[in-house]
Amino acid sequence: MTHEFGGPWTQKKLEILQDYLLAYCTALKNKGLTLHYADAFAGTGSIRNYKQKEGEQSLFPFPLEDLKGSVVTALETRPSFHRYHFNDLNQDHVDALEKLKAQHSRKSITVSSADANEFVTRFCRRLGRYDRAVLFVDPYNTELDWSTLDVVAKSGKIDLWLLFPLSVLLRMTPRDGAKIIPEWEPTINRLLGTSQWKQALYKPKPQPPQQDLFDESQENPLLERVNPEELQAWVKGRLEEIFSFVAPPVMLKNRNAPLYSFIFAVSNRDQRAWGLARKIAEGVLKKHA
Numbered sequence: 001m002t003h004e005f006g007g008p009w010t011q012k013k014l015e016i017l018q019d020y021l022l023a024y025c026t027a028l029k030n031k032g033l034t035l036h037y038a039d040a041f042a043g044t045g046s047i048r049n050y051k052q053k054e055g056e057q058s059l060f061p062f063p064l065e066d067l068k069g070s071v072v073t074a075l076e077t078r079p080s081f082h083r084y085h086f087n088d089l090n091q092d093h094v095d096a097l098e099k100l101k102a103q104h105s106r107k108s109i110t111v112s113s114a115d116a117n118e119f120v121t122r123f124c125r126r127l128g129r130y131d132r133a134v135l136f137v138d139p140y141n142t143e144l145d146w147s148t149l150d151v152v153a154k155s156g157k158i159d160l161w162l163l164f165p166l167s168v169l170l171r172m173t174p175r176d177g178a179k180i181i182p183e184w185e186p187t188i189n190r191l192l193g194t195s196q197w198k199q200a201l202y203k204p205k206p207q208p209p210q211q212d213l214f215d216e217s218q219e220n221p222l223l224e225r226v227n228p229e230e231l232q233a234w235v236k237g238r239l240e241e242i243f244s245f246v247a248p249p250v251m252l253k254n255r256n257a258p259l260y261s262f263i264f265a266v267s268n269r270d271q272r273a274w275g276l277a278r279k280i281a282e283g284v285l286k287k288h289a
């Protein structure tokens with residue numbers, strides 16, 4: 001089954017993931033560790049990708065080609081992972097994942113259909129002393145709770161590639177602070193793991209010089225949201241509070257509009273381990289800069 005979504009940014013994200021998986025398995029093979037690949041939003045294994053025509057004005061891109069999805073990318077990595085864990089909430093996608101599992105009957109593959117937060121939490125709980133994992137978290141939207149990232153960070157065994165939904169967050173946090181929709185606040189709190197985001201993301205709008213001593217706007221300055229780069233930097237900072245290392249995020253865009261932040265984070269507390277992961281990730285990110 002082909003899964004239709006994405007655009008040029010999809011290919012970039014998958015190429016970065018592919019290069020990281022290859023370097024990770026190469027560096028950790030023969031170390032007496034069990035290497036796991038876990039995909040919380042696994043899809044179907046293949047993607048009908050979309051691309052804008054050169055000079056195209058239409059808002060609707062046309063299909064470009066079928067790409068290998070993240071799970072096939074992981075299955076084809078050599079040296080191989082020892083175990084694969086694929087999860088998706090959509091039953092048609094789960095059926096496609098089961099077919100892939102049957103086609104790779106020699107590999108140890110577990111397919112599940114839980115909500116991603118539940119899947120990740122359960123996966124982290126089961127990791128033993130000699131287990132190490134790469135976790136790919138690739139949601140469409142705001143499905144991932146910050147509390148789940150806390151669980152990943154505490155595992156100490158996971159390297160995380162996270163697609164953070166920057167454009168959705170930008171839409172939910174309008175530039176003009178007076179236009180924040182209260183109904184969206186619980187979703188933002190859950191996504192960011194704090195209710196303090198307004199203080200961090202909204203700053204007083206620069207005002208023209210004061211004309212009137214009794215001007216009320218001096219007491220209640222208009223608030224303006226920070227720009228997308230500052231917002232992304234703030235999210236990175238939040239991740240740095242819980243992970244040992246967080247790489248500079250890659251901002252994935254569509255025709256200059258920010259869509260997602262692709263972020264790498266390491267949970268291992270051992271400096272040699274996260275130093276190695278950092279070195280690998282920095283090499284991969286430099287290649288795709």
Ligand SMILES: C[S@@+](CC[C@H](N)C(=O)[O-])C[C@H]1O[C@@H](n2cnc3c(N)ncnc32)[C@H](O)[C@@H]1O
Binds near residue numbers: 041043046068090
């Ligand atoms: C962007 S696609 C994943 C693409 C995939 N990583 C790939 O590269 O082929 C997001 C997937 O998440 C699934 N999904 C949506 N909400 C979910 C949730 N709460 N928990 C688990 N999966 C979910 C969708 O069915 C969809 O297959």
